[in-house]
Amino acid sequence: MPEIFINGQAIQAEADQTVMQVAQANGHFIPYFCWHPQLSVVGNCRMCLVEVEGRGLDIACNMPVSAGMKVFTDSDEVKAHRKAMLQFITLNHPVDCGICDKAGECTLQDYHYAYNGEASLSRDAKVHSTKFYNLSNRILLDNERCILCLRCTRFTHEISKSMALGVERRGDVSNIRPVEDRPLSEDAYSDNIVDICPVGALLSRQFLHKSRVWYLRPTASVCPGCSRGCTIQLWHRKPEWFLKSLDPAQNTSIARVTPLENPAVNGPWICNKGRDLARIFERVRAEEPMLKGRPVSVAAAIDEARRLIGDARHPLALISSWGSNEELESFKRYLGEVFHSFVKQDWQPEEGERLEDDLLIRADKNPNTAKARELFHEGAPAFHDGTDLVLVWGEGCDFARLPTRAKVIFLNSYLAPENGHAEVFIPISIQTERGGHYTNFQGVVSAFESCFPKKDTVSDAEVLFRALAAPARGHP
């Protein structure tokens, strides 16, 4: 274990560590653009220059530790070179922060104010390049903002393995460009390059000019798109910036989804399906309880459901694999003795969707099959002639296969034709309206938090199951 000194602090380092890694682990911040802990080292941005006693300046990201080395991260010489590097990097940069989606979370902006703070020294005209280059159906590239850190190309070579991006030409006319026969649109992880681009060169079409980031706040959540259960952040408008006119629906909608680093589940990445969760959560909601298609109050629907449960001789339940751990446990506790229960796959892979791969994506497109299987029966539901009541919880049920004589209690969140056919329909909340946990296929339990309020006519399944277990009025 070599001992090194950073800014005078003695540190026991691992023999295979770099100065950057040791500094990061011990609270000495060294600025960088091209370095990324999950990518190979290229050392091309030169922002992480540090001074080593007796050796002068060198880049920390590519410098192995050696016993007794004395590193200075903020000496006058380091500061002068950092400033010079920022002058160089912004030589042809358009500095169009006012219209850039990255403003507010741009490393170049932050470093400029922290380490430079001066206008450009150059008197020459800037070299212009493509402003909105179409990289894929999801991502635009602004070559003028690109600082050629090569994080995006390395991501496609080393992480997603699509090999979709490269650099064409040299010098101040170098450009990131797609590789001709490897479309970035086929890279199921492509949107991660928008996150790791340190500047606003890579732009999400979905988020383009939709909101300034300082109007938004993130809520920690879990992607329900497959049984990996990636840890994510759902970004939505801060209450103090709620819109009163124009488009108030934006106040309760998901502006964007980004990964929340979780080494036990997804590291710092998610797939593109996780970015598109608004398409799942923002479908038209079912918000009115119904008896055979006739709107009723929540109390009337619950009362009728209790009556059906009380009268049934052979009730069977199809359990949602999108239910949280808490909801599944609530069903088990309050209704587990009443119903013969089977786990249902609420979602199947969609046409064209990647089924499975070695990075994150799993074939099971449901977030909580693991917990549901732990508590309930697996396999095809054992319907028989005597089945007189079926409780269907969540989506994915083929209603044509239910016994014709069985009455149906349906708990669903979205508008669907089957809602109106059930004897009792009760709308239930979705993941963004309640907190809870999912258990992923590896047994890792992850928490999600609520970010939007639910309507009064919509029930939380966890509470609803307790209410359904109580005897119906007028019944013993």
Ligand code: SF4
């Ligand atoms: S587009 Fe962004 S991530 Fe890619 S090289 Fe340019 S600055 Fe780096």
Ligand code: SF4
């Ligand atoms: S890998 Fe699965 S859980 Fe992770 S973001 Fe993609 S769909 Fe969601």
